[in-house]
Amino acid sequence: MSYIEARNVIKEFGDGEAKVTAVRGIDLSIEQSGFISLMGESGAGKSTLLSMLGGLLSPSGGQIVVGDIDIYSLKRDKLADFRREFMGFIFQSFQLVPYLNVLENVQLPLAVTHHSESDKKSLAFSALERIGLKDKAMRLPNQLSGGEQERVAIARAVVNEPPILFADEPTGNLDSRNSADVMNLLKRLNSEGQTIVMVTHSRKNAEFADRIVEVADGVIRLAETMNPVKCACA
Amino acid sequence: MKLHDIAVNNLRRRKAKVFFLVTGLLVGVAAVVALITTTSTLEEDIGHKMDEFGANILITPKSEGLSLTYGGLSLGGLSFDLKEISQEDIAKIKTIHNAANIRIVSPKVFGVFEREGYKALVVGVDFPSELSLKKWWKINGNAPEYEDDLLLGSEAAEHLRAKPGSVVDIKGETFKVSGVLETTGSQDDNLLFMYLPVSQKIFGKEGKVGMVEIAALCKNCPITEIVEQISEKIPTAKVTAVQQVVAGRMDTLHSFRKFSLGISGLVLLVGSMVVFVTMTASVNERTREIGIFSAIGFRKSHIMKIILLEAFVVSLLAGVAGYVVGIGVTRALLSFMSDHTIHFYWDPIIPVGSVFLAVVIGLLASLYPAMTAARMDPSEALRTL
Numbered sequence: 001m002s003y004i005e006a007r008n009v010i011k012e013f014g015d016g017e018a019k020v021t022a023v024r025g026i027d028l029s030i031e032q033s034g035f036i037s038l039m040g041e042s043g044a045g046k047s048t049l050l051s052m053l054g055g056l057l058s059p060s061g062g063q064i065v066v067g068d069i070d071i072y073s074l075k076r077d078k079l080a081d082f083r084r085e086f087m088g089f090i091f092q093s094f095q096l097v098p099y100l101n102v103l104e105n106v107q108l109p110l111a112v113t114h115h116s117e118s119d120k121k122s123l124a125f126s127a128l129e130r131i132g133l134k135d136k137a138m139r140l141p142n143q144l145s146g147g148e149q150e151r152v153a154i155a156r157a158v159v160n161e162p163p164i165l166f167a168d169e170p171t172g173n174l175d176s177r178n179s180a181d182v183m184n185l186l187k188r189l190n191s192e193g194q195t196i197v198m199v200t201h202s203r204k205n206a207e208f209a210d211r212i213v214e215v216a217d218g219v220i221r222l223a224e225t226m227n228p229v230k231c232a233c234a
Numbered sequence: 235m236k237l238h239d240i241a242v243n244n245l246r247r248r249k250a251k252v253f254f255l256v257t258g259l260l261v262g263v264a265a266v267v268a269l270i271t272t273t274s275t276l277e278e279d280i281g282h283k284m285d286e287f288g289a290n291i292l293i294t295p296k297s298e299g300l301s302l303t304y305g306g307l308s309l310g311g312l313s314f315d316l317k318e319i320s321q322e323d324i325a326k327i328k329t330i331h332n333a334a335n336i337r338i339v340s341p342k343v344f345g346v347f348e349r350e351g352y353k354a355l356v357v358g359v360d361f362p363s364e365l366s367l368k369k370w371w372k373i374n375g376n377a378p379e380y381e382d383d384l385l386l387g388s389e390a391a392e393h394l395r396a397k398p399g400s401v402v403d404i405k406g407e408t409f410k411v412s413g414v415l416e417t418t419g420s421q422d423d424n425l426l427f428m429y430l431p432v433s434q435k436i437f438g439k440e441g442k443v444g445m446v447e448i449a450a451l452c453k454n455c456p457i458t459e460i461v462e463q464i465s466e467k468i469p470t471a472k473v474t475a476v477q478q479v480v481a482g483r484m485d486t487l488h489s490f491r492k493f494s495l496g497i498s499g500l501v502l503l504v505g506s507m508v509v510f511v512t513m514t515a516s517v518n519e520r521t522r523e524i525g526i527f528s529a530i531g532f533r534k535s536h537i538m539k540i541i542l543l544e545a546f547v548v549s550l551l552a553g554v555a556g557y558v559v560g561i562g563v564t565r566a567l568l569s570f571m572s573d574h575t576i577h578f579y580w581d582p583i584i585p586v587g588s589v590f591l592a593v594v595i596g597l598l599a600s601l602y603p604a605m606t607a608a609r610m611d612p613s614e615a616l617r618t619l
Binding site: 057082084089 | 235243531535536
């Protein structure tokens with residue numbers, strides 16, 4: 001049974017002659033605890049599709065249904081609440097808040113929740129422990145390596161244990177060793193039950209998923225089910 | 235971790251940006267504080283000087299008068315049922331509610347001097363009060379010091395061929411001319427001034443006065459109230475405000491205040507624009523962060539709270555610093571603008587007002603950028619990532 005469903009999703013930017021259609025009627029179904037990689041050339045529409053699936057960009061046509069909720073029928077604030085509760089995001093280039101330390105960055109999604117301050121801290125420490133950065137909790141992002149920053153971004157995305165994780169080029173700025181670490185971390189989170197939708201250029205990374213969807217010119221060109229790479233989580 | 239922690243951490247760890255923001259608003263607040271305080275102080279100083287410059291209230295005995303005119307021809311008039319002002323009444327003036335505003339009380343007694351067909355009015359005055367009241371008087375010789383000293387108006391001195399050191403007999407008493415007034419162009423030129431108790435004695439008016447001139451500091455109090463209060467205390471006297479003097483003074487002060495308010499408004503407008511532009515630029519620079527906040531589930535109100543809280547803290551700092559700088563500038567300006575020491579006028583409303591003003595301007599100027607940021611589609615911010 002599908003958990004996230006894109007139904008004939010269209011996205012157009014601009015008006016008149018300047019109008020560009022980035023996504024042209026995509027249907028896509030993602031199962032709960034699934035791990036799907038969206039691949040394609042630059043400008044193929046994969047990041048636009050990810051944004052629409054994640055409730056960040058309303059489609060020009062079609063529906064995005066998560067669970068049994070048409071998320072774009074929700075009002076803006078309710079959609080924000082929905083994202084906070086059900087979705088975690090790992091952005092390109094880490095996107096940590098530069099003036100907050102590691103612990104504060106990880107706690108960010110909890111800032112507007114009703115958790116007590118001590119619960120927020122313990123959840124953040126626990127997320128940092130999972131990614132092995134507990135000892136660097138008080139450092140500022142610019143005092144960390146690229147790989148460490150990416151792991152902090154992952155900790156922030158999972159701190160409130162959302163069932164779905166969206167990752168846009170999570171290894172785009174990392175070397176091969178750090179990339180492997182991050183992919184193993186994502187695979188481990190998936191094996192723990194998290195649904196993951198990842199955009200990547202790298203075939204090698206895409207193979208960590210159990211399904212690869214190739215997007216070209218705003219449509220799905222190919223969808224293949226993988227025998228995914230086993231997690232080197234130990 | 236709460237929303238205010240985000241705001242505080244941003245301010246704490248971006249000191250250069252905070253300094254720039256605070257400075258932008260501080261300059262506006264300091265300019266307004268300096269302008270208002272300087273004009274208030276100067277206004278107060280001018281007000282005091284103007285109040286010291288001549289009488290603005292006149293107390294005369296109450297009488298029933300009848301003006302006699304026929305066909306446009308004045309036949310003079312007559313007064314009847316004349317009440318008198320006693321020396322004790324004068325003491326009552328200092329007991330009115332606005333007694334603090336009474337600066338000079340100068341009682342007078344009048345008598346007539348006659349010699350060889352020349353008639354002149356003799357005025358008995360309290361010389362220290364009279365000399366304070368008439369600061370424009372210039373005396374050739376000395377101001378009267380002793381009971382038998384006499385001060386002559388210029389024309390009276392000419393008629394009597396008297397000069398400082400001369401002797402003049404009045405009603406059988408001998409007086410020494412201590413000084414002669416330079417020409418004033420007023421009725422003072424024709425008068426002979428002597429000490430009040432002496433004049434009361436030689437004209438048989440002991441314990442009585444013919445008129446009282448009062449200089450009241452009326453900058454912050456309506457002169458009509460002082461007039462009413464004196465009338466209540468001395469029912470036998472007619473108390474009048476010298477309207478043209480009062481109106482003239484008030485007009486000058488009002489014009490001065492209007493000018494200062496106009497300039498303050500202009501400075502404030504420029505200051506607000508500086509804050510608005512700075513806050514807008516600051517928010518625009520943070521598009522990426524705001525996009526992240528929005529993507530991870532912050533509501534519009536959460537984002538607005540962060541930005542407005544930062545604006546509040548920055549404005550508060552700018553308000554306090556602006557007041558301190560503004561007062562410093564005022565003191566420097568005042569010492570530069572005047573040779574004499576101007577008493578610094580401290581108004582407790584200014585510090586409270588400047589902080590309040592800074593916060594209101596800071597928040598208003600940040601409201602639009604905050605709303606724009608809160609309305610920003612997270613995907614727009616993501617596109618800038």
